[in-house]
Amino acid sequence: MTKRRLVILAEGRLDVFSAKTAVSVIRYRREEVVAIIDHGNKGKDLNSIVGVGRGIPIVSNVDETLKLKPTDLLIGIAPPGGMLPAEWRKHITDALKNRLHIISGLHLHLSEDREFCKLAQDHQMKIWDVRIPPEDIPLGTGKAKETNTLRILTVGSDCNIGKMVTSIEITNAARSRNINVCFVATGQTGIMIEGSGIAVDHVVSDFISGAAERLVLDRAQYQLLSIEGQGTIVHPAYSGVTLGLLHGSVPQGLILCHQPTRKTLRHFPNFPILPLPYLIELYEKLAQPLHPCKVLGISLNCFGMSDYDALEEIEKAEKETKLPATDPIKFGVDKFIDVIQAILP
Amino acid sequence: MTKRRLVILAEGRLDVFSAKTAVSVIRYRREEVVAIIDHGNKGKDLNSIVGVGRGIPIVSNVDETLKLKPTDLLIGIAPPGGMLPAEWRKHITDALKNRLHIISGLHLHLSEDREFCKLAQDHQMKIWDVRIPPEDIPLGTGKAKETNTLRILTVGSDCNIGKMVTSIEITNAARSRNINVCFVATGQTGIMIEGSGIAVDHVVSDFISGAAERLVLDRAQYQLLSIEGQGTIVHPAYSGVTLGLLHGSVPQGLILCHQPTRKTLRHFPNFPILPLPYLIELYEKLAQPLHPCKVLGISLNCFGMSDYDALEEIEKAEKETKLPATDPIKFGVDKFIDVIQAILP
Numbered sequence: 001m002t003k004r005r006l007v008i009l010a011e012g013r014l015d016v017f018s019a020k021t022a023v024s025v026i027r028y029r030r031e032e033v034v035a036i037i038d039h040g041n042k043g044k045d046l047n048s049i050v051g052v053g054r055g056i057p058i059v060s061n062v063d064e065t066l067k068l069k070p071t072d073l074l075i076g077i078a079p080p081g082g083m084l085p086a087e088w089r090k091h092i093t094d095a096l097k098n099r100l101h102i103i104s105g106l107h108l109h110l111s112e113d114r115e116f117c118k119l120a121q122d123h124q125m126k127i128w129d130v131r132i133p134p135e136d137i138p139l140g141t142g143k144a145k146e147t148n149t150l151r152i153l154t155v156g157s158d159c160n161i162g163k164m165v166t167s168i169e170i171t172n173a174a175r176s177r178n179i180n181v182c183f184v185a186t187g188q189t190g191i192m193i194e195g196s197g198i199a200v201d202h203v204v205s206d207f208i209s210g211a212a213e214r215l216v217l218d219r220a221q222y223q224l225l226s227i228e229g230q231g232t233i234v235h236p237a238y239s240g241v242t243l244g245l246l247h248g249s250v251p252q253g254l255i256l257c258h259q260p261t262r263k264t265l266r267h268f269p270n271f272p273i274l275p276l277p278y279l280i281e282l283y284e285k286l287a288q289p290l291h292p293c294k295v296l297g298i299s300l301n302c303f304g305m306s307d308y309d310a311l312e313e314i315e316k317a318e319k320e321t322k323l324p325a326t327d328p329i330k331f332g333v334d335k336f337i338d339v340i341q342a343i344l345p
Numbered sequence: 346m347t348k349r350r351l352v353i354l355a356e357g358r359l360d361v362f363s364a365k366t367a368v369s370v371i372r373y374r375r376e377e378v379v380a381i382i383d384h385g386n387k388g389k390d391l392n393s394i395v396g397v398g399r400g401i402p403i404v405s406n407v408d409e410t411l412k413l414k415p416t417d418l419l420i421g422i423a424p425p426g427g428m429l430p431a432e433w434r435k436h437i438t439d440a441l442k443n444r445l446h447i448i449s450g451l452h453l454h455l456s457e458d459r460e461f462c463k464l465a466q467d468h469q470m471k472i473w474d475v476r477i478p479p480e481d482i483p484l485g486t487g488k489a490k491e492t493n494t495l496r497i498l499t500v501g502s503d504c505n506i507g508k509m510v511t512s513i514e515i516t517n518a519a520r521s522r523n524i525n526v527c528f529v530a531t532g533q534t535g536i537m538i539e540g541s542g543i544a545v546d547h548v549v550s551d552f553i554s555g556a557a558e559r560l561v562l563d564r565a566q567y568q569l570l571s572i573e574g575q576g577t578i579v580h581p582a583y584s585g586v587t588l589g590l591l592h593g594s595v596p597q598g599l600i601l602c603h604q605p606t607r608k609t610l611r612h613f614p615n616f617p618i619l620p621l622p623y624l625i626e627l628y629e630k631l632a633q634p635l636h637p638c639k640v641l642g643i644s645l646n647c648f649g650m651s652d653y654d655a656l657e658e659i660e661k662a663e664k665e666t667k668l669p670a671t672d673p674i675k676f677g678v679d680k681f682i683d684v685i686q687a688i689l690p
Contacts, residue, residue, distance in 0.1 A: 140580075140581045141581050141613070142581030142615070200550065201549075202550070202551070203549070204547060204549060205546055205552075205553045206547070209585060233588075234631060234635065235485075235554075236554060237486070237551070239589060240553040240590075240592070241550050241551065242585075243578075243584045243587075244550065247581055247585070248581070271634070272634075274634055278630075281630075282627075282630055285623075289617075289619055
């Protein structure tokens, strides 16, 4: 892959909450991001606004980025109200006219917009709606288990609890120990960061595990695949995606992600988070009939806690599960890499 | 619903294997089927060809059925090679011109065919592609658990093992005991038989449980819902659908379907069928965090076995699981209805 030089469109939405995907891309692909477009914040310090991206210029429009030789315009924010604001349209058409590819995580598909489509064709640029899965995904067959790669999948006690971050941190830490590793993205933000992947929750339900299997088979040359998990195994909305991903990727090891302060499922106050031992048993019993598989560690999201309190939670989790635990952001994932390295093929 | 008077198109495909869906519709909706179209078998005895449907005439074309006042042409067979043969087109256009609705289980969507569409509009007829899910399915919320209806879901040790048949037999037996029951169809054939339902394996994966939930909420006025299960909980291709259906319908009771002679998953000789106690524990542990739920009985598919051997298998299963077991086709489902009746709201 040619090195990307990303301009991120954050027009009017440049804050930590509205620009979550953009912030993650800046955090994990700092070296690829050449500019941010948000005319209201032009010239300001990005880091002081969103806490990442020190030194990346904030500009008004695509023209001002051209001297930085950008390759792609990345749209990592959702428009207010779901419709595409007029000024965004202008930025996107400007980008295409100036020969930038478009990477979009929007619900509405830019590749199906007649004007954008025509411009992209005229200038031989690509519009990549990362949510749209490829059309030729086959049914799952279990073949991922035959690959000679160590497949580590993150699972969780809930959604939005740190699975993507944990998988990326494992990838980065493994790479720094010279392990030939690939991050396998299965959701919108992960795909934007990695530049490839399939949004498994957008696949027709018969093909969830087929999508996960395809992701593994296409990356079978790696020693280690750090696979981004989705959802959780007992959930009123998303458990089907979680299980299809588990049975399609056929992992040998799982990292269970959890947030100690969260007591009920996000957006579902009537559904308590299950105890870690219950979840461990469940995930292992579901995975093992396809291939031997163990939960290898507990990834705690101790956001908002002091380091002291976080360490206490980590100790508690280790005692409860007899597994290594850490908070990847506060304390790194060396504990996980030790375990993973010991079972590398 | 006005009573349907179905003509089934089985042109050139009238045998037990090619016309599986058609045969199921004839078996369970004998009273609705007024004729079969297959010009090669015109005038022959349907029962002697497919083992069901004694007395239903086999005719050459739609014209010959008109005196029987049909309401719908049902296409329950798959065309050889996937393309629609010319003579089938003719039957479908004839049906629309003569004011018959179309019910189709084909992969290719007849409602997207320009000629059929125009004809349907002109004659105010409906083309119902049963595989196409409704567009407005919401995310699952767990709300099915708040309905005051007994929700019984069939689950299985594999696909194609008798879940639909078991759910229908439970429906029929419950009805004969004056229970206010509704069969909830979740797959193509079930939908054709029932005249309503959602093919949950064709829904975008984020919405599997939402589809199941919708099916339950729309039928909350019944005392008993007999819900057709799909797939199995450990499967290289279909487990996501199975779990989404479980968490969307939030059943209080499960009937586990199994075929004693089957030792490995259908089409997957490398994946052994799991022991019944393992499956029971797994299904219950997955279901119970949303709502108390137990496996209530074992439905054995003893196809091809003598009654004597089948009874031996039933006894074995009862001993192994401490649950009532039966073969619904050979011995009925009274054992299940006894248990269900005891916990009816």
